[in-house]
Amino acid sequence: xxxxxxxxxxxxxxxxxxxxxxxxxxxxxxxxxxxxxxxxxxxxxxxxxxxxxxxxxxxxxxxxxxxxxxxxxxxxxxxxxxxxxxxxxxxxxxxxxxxxxxxxxxxxxxxxxxxxxxxxxxxxxxxxxxxxxxxxxxxxxxxxxxxxxxxxxxxxxxxxxxxxxxxxxxxxxxxxxxxxxxxxxxxxxxxxxxxxxxxxxxxxxxxxxxxxxxxxxxxxxxxxxxxxxx
Amino acid sequence: xxxxxxxxxxxxxxxxxxxxxxxxxxxxxxxxxxxxxxxxxxxxxxxxxxxxxxxxxxxxxxxxxxxxxxxxxxxxxxxxxxxxxxxxxxxxxxxxxxxxxxxxxxxxxxxxxxxxxxxxxxxxxxxxxxxxxxxxxxxxxxxxxxxxxxxxxxxxxxxxxxxxxxxxxxxxxxxxxxxxxxxxxxxxxxxxxxxxxxxxxxxxxxxxxxxxxxxxxxxxxxxxxxxxxxxxxxxxxxxxxxxxxxxxxxxxxxxxxxxxxxxxxxxxxxxxxxxxxxxxxxxxxxxxxxxxxxxxxxxxxxxxxxxxxxxxxxxxxxxxxxxxxxxxxxxxxxxxxxxxxxxxxxxxxxxxxxxxxxxxxxxxxxxxxxxxxxxxxxxxxxxxxxxxxxxxxxxxxxxx
Numbered sequence: 001x002x003x004x005x006x007x008x009x010x011x012x013x014x015x016x017x018x019x020x021x022x023x024x025x026x027x028x029x030x031x032x033x034x035x036x037x038x039x040x041x042x043x044x045x046x047x048x049x050x051x052x053x054x055x056x057x058x059x060x061x062x063x064x065x066x067x068x069x070x071x072x073x074x075x076x077x078x079x080x081x082x083x084x085x086x087x088x089x090x091x092x093x094x095x096x097x098x099x100x101x102x103x104x105x106x107x108x109x110x111x112x113x114x115x116x117x118x119x120x121x122x123x124x125x126x127x128x129x130x131x132x133x134x135x136x137x138x139x140x141x142x143x144x145x146x147x148x149x150x151x152x153x154x155x156x157x158x159x160x161x162x163x164x165x166x167x168x169x170x171x172x173x174x175x176x177x178x179x180x181x182x183x184x185x186x187x188x189x190x191x192x193x194x195x196x197x198x199x200x201x202x203x204x205x206x207x208x209x210x211x212x213x214x215x216x217x218x219x220x221x222x223x224x225x226x227x228x229x230x
Numbered sequence: 231x232x233x234x235x236x237x238x239x240x241x242x243x244x245x246x247x248x249x250x251x252x253x254x255x256x257x258x259x260x261x262x263x264x265x266x267x268x269x270x271x272x273x274x275x276x277x278x279x280x281x282x283x284x285x286x287x288x289x290x291x292x293x294x295x296x297x298x299x300x301x302x303x304x305x306x307x308x309x310x311x312x313x314x315x316x317x318x319x320x321x322x323x324x325x326x327x328x329x330x331x332x333x334x335x336x337x338x339x340x341x342x343x344x345x346x347x348x349x350x351x352x353x354x355x356x357x358x359x360x361x362x363x364x365x366x367x368x369x370x371x372x373x374x375x376x377x378x379x380x381x382x383x384x385x386x387x388x389x390x391x392x393x394x395x396x397x398x399x400x401x402x403x404x405x406x407x408x409x410x411x412x413x414x415x416x417x418x419x420x421x422x423x424x425x426x427x428x429x430x431x432x433x434x435x436x437x438x439x440x441x442x443x444x445x446x447x448x449x450x451x452x453x454x455x456x457x458x459x460x461x462x463x464x465x466x467x468x469x470x471x472x473x474x475x476x477x478x479x480x481x482x483x484x485x486x487x488x489x490x491x492x493x494x495x496x497x498x499x500x501x502x503x504x505x506x507x508x509x510x511x512x513x514x515x516x517x518x519x520x521x522x523x524x525x526x527x528x529x530x531x532x533x534x535x536x537x538x539x540x541x542x543x544x545x546x547x548x549x550x551x552x553x554x555x556x557x558x559x560x561x562x563x564x565x566x567x568x569x570x571x572x573x574x575x576x577x578x579x580x581x582x583x584x585x586x587x588x589x590x591x592x593x594x595x596x597x598x599x600x601x602x603x604x605x606x607x608x609x610x611x612x613x614x615x616x617x618x619x620x621x622x623x624x625x626x627x628x629x630x
Binding site (some may be wrong): 003036054059060079083084086087088092094096098099100103104111112114115116117118119120157160164 | 232233236239240244402423533535536538539540541542543544546624625626628
């Protein structure tokens, strides 16, 4: 990887086709995120926040425009390259935590590393335990995901997103399903990690209080960036 | 691979009841496969034992003498006439014996004199097939000793061992004397020494076994033999052995398959029917595994989406589902084959059954083939669901 911005997006558009109708969800987005930035992505429902995160997370392909993450152009890359890139450099935290219910907290955290190496290595187990300790769940490491509370599940999801030490974590409404106390705790965790590890965060949220804890706020309206606090 | 096995195992154990039912379903299919193999194989053993077991596996006779090739002139008709007075015999038969006895797979060689004649008892006359052979060889081809219903099988100069149907038609029993007249109009007075019942009407109703020296006089064949009859240690080698003996002796050698084409046809048709049923059992297994795994991919769509989002490759997802299929196939295969073996074990081998019982042969359960085919079938059945799982769009699967 070369030095440079963490994320560079130019003229990004995304169309959804439904029968003869074409809905343009992203309309020429321009965006640059520096390494280690903590960015909040705000905007009403349908403004294109989740679509932008999905494209940055290599889960979705844009209709037009360019996307470079860590200097690597990802438009046109095949599924294998995108999957490997995602595994190595991008972490995800979803609103609905999305843990594997039949696996323990530790197994969920280790998943990105185990999928990469084809087995659960001793060092991955140690790092997974360390991450669970960091999110305050070391006593829940052997609990099945289905046995954890909502806030605990989200903290496990945060730990999982950090397993492969990614440069970028994409969090789509990470506190949307949590009560205020749990939401504050998760947000505090993300800011701590950002500060201590230099991990870049792009956090989509409706919550102004959550957004206020980020150093940069980007407002999206109707598929475009309407305001950038930078 | 190790991690794929762990996830596949976890998925199967997470839904224990469903997985158990799936494995049981596969096991039932494998059980049918094993049972059909044992039944079809057992029937073949029984039929072969009951028929081929009483006949020669290879018969060596004098070669047919072809008339000299004559050119048929225009306006003429060539006819080949066969003398009824000349009987094909193996002259210098002793010379062939070492070749026959040392040929591969040959276990028994019996020289026989054959002819036709009549048995006369008062007013009753019955056509008979006369077989002259050494007394020690009487049970070498058909087990006459085991089939005796009266008397003894020992062939002395003045005694005969005859079939039960013939004895009945003439109304004679052990120790009674009667006259036998050969096709050469030679008559002898003989005493019935033994009566047997092989269960083959053609033999039981007409066969008369005589000491070979008595038969030589009766059939007017002072030297030579009509033919050699051979038994093999592996009757499936009969055609190979016949070809070999034909080449080495110049005589006519015929395998049992060529003399029992209908039996062979029946066995082949029976084996094909069995293969068809086994094929259906396999198809059932494949459909069962495929449908169960396909349901699993739908139920676990969001989890597959999560794995893909976390950087699991399509190949990884395929491997997880294929391994699930393989584990189900292996478990079902081992269970079905094991249950099949245990349930077939109490049945005695068909050749030892006295009749009336189910002729299943536990030795022919094809357990290894059943397990291997089930494993391969289950893996093949898993490919489609695995492919479908790998194509799941993570964004759609995990949803908003």
